[in-house]
Amino acid sequence: MKKTVPDLALFGGVPAFSQSLHVNRPNLGSREVFLQCIGEMLDRRWFTNDGPLAVELETALAEYLGVKHCVLTCNGTMALQLVCRGLDLQGEIIVPAFTFIATAHAPSWQGLKPVYCDIDRETSNIDPEACEALITERTSAIIGVHLWGRPCDTERLEAIARRHSLHLLFDAAHAFACGHRGRKIGGFGDAEIFSFHATKLFHTMEGGAVTTNNDALAERIRRLRNFGFNPQGVMEGLGVNGKMSEASAAMGLANLGMIDRLLREAKTNYQIYQDGLSGIPGLNLIIYDDAEGHNHHYVVVDIDEDRVGLSRDQLLAILRAENILARDYFYPGCHRMAPYDSAVQGDASRLPVTDELASRVLVLPAGGAMSREQIKPICAIFRLAIAQSHTVRSMLSSNSGVVMDGCSSVI
Ligand code: T4K
Secondary structure, three states: OOOOHHHOHHHOOOOOOOOOEEOOOOOOOOHHHHHHHHHHHHHHOOOOOOOHHHHHHHHHHHHHHOOOEEEEEOOHHHHHHHHHHHOOOOOEEEEEOOOOOHHHHHHHHOOOEEEEEOEOOOOOOEOHHHHHHOOOOOEEEEEEEOHHHOOOOHHHHHHHHHHOOOEEEEEOOOOOOOEEOOEEOOOOOOEEEEEOOOOOOOOOOOOEEEEEOOHHHHHHHHHHHEOOEOOOOOEOOOOOEOOOOHHHHHHHHHHHOOHHHHHHHHHHHHHHHHHHHOOOOOEEEOOOOOOOOOOOOOEEEEEOHHHHOOOHHHHHHHHHHOOEEOEOOOOOOHHHOOOOHHHHHHHHHHOHHHHHHHOOEEEEOOOOOOOHHHHHHHHHHHHHHHHOHHHHHHHHHHOOOOOOOOOOOOO
16 A cells, blocks of 8 residues: 555556556456357357347347337447438537547538537536527537436426427437436437447447437438348438447347346445545545436546645546556547637637536546455545645656656646
8 A cells, every 4th residue: 555655656656556457448248148149140140230139139228228219330429420310410510528529520420510518517418508509590409418427407408409499319328227317318309329339338349329219210220320221122322331240239138138237336336436535625526316327337536626736637647657547538628629629719718617627527447347456546546645735746846757647638
């Protein structure tokens, strides 16, 4: 256990971990089910194109999420592109900038213009009032992101969308198995999209899905996903290859069967962090509402530099030197990244809450691969660095040889 500031690896101490700890290393559900599905797939020699494993997974997911249709895709980005096409969106769409770049790239790839909206300070989700103020005659849709799995204010957004005759989509990439007002995320708005990337709580290695209660939209997306062919094999128009492979679906079935265990493990790890980080002034673990139902997949801390005595980036550098590969998601916000940054240069203060949170938030290593024995030392390093913040600061300013590894923002 590290006791003094010179024990920190950033100042020459031995790193706390000999192997890197990652944010959200992939979960492994049932190895047995996975291998059995792969064996059957090999015997069948049926590897893709709506194979039996993908069909089984679509049915099981629709049931689990309580939604009429689940259309599997090769990733979450493709799922969002397919929805934009499926709804024939044109012109501008309103999106938050405090999200993974794919939320903006997917509609942009479809020729739409993202108009960035600020977020609510409490929830980190799109601010409905700010959203309504951005609507013009060019707007065709609003995309809410259930960031870290915390639900958007779906009721207010639905009311706004109705008032202005807009489509409403949700990027639910983080929100698998999360709930809102007694319903699982998946059936809100016109459609929701999920990412089943390897780093998500429920994953298919690579993959994603569109979920919707709209029969016609689901059918349209199925055709678009298969090059534009209809079920009779007749070409109807422009399409793309957005299908999920059978190997990915096998991983999905192996994980879905163990979903309760995966959720339990994530919650346990979150609670170990909660205990270990409690009572540190200025360091706040973001809270999940158990009454809504949550997956506890992202362990996110908000750092108030004035009270902590160190910036988010200084803490990030301390952790990374210990091989704790925390991330500064989603710094600096999509609006400040290429190709969108040139448009906001003259108007940099339009997203003040986004800019502030993007410089304060840190995502910690989590997921089922983490153990109590790993989480406790991480919390202890936070406590040591913050308790000794004056010493850390003065050592940082006097030691020009210190490398602030992995910080994307300016220290
Ligand atoms: N909307 C939102 C809100 C999203 O967060 C995402 C994806 C999407 C849409 C788009 O969905 P997809 O098209 O990706 O399905 C990662 C993921 O690639 C991305 O899926 C995810 N969000 C985003 C938040 O994180 P990176 O580049 O920041 O992290 P990456 O892929 O390096 O993985 C994180 C850590 O996990 C690594 O440090 C190492 C570890 N890792 C990763 C992989 C792939 C493993 O241990 N094993 C692995 O197999 O983007």
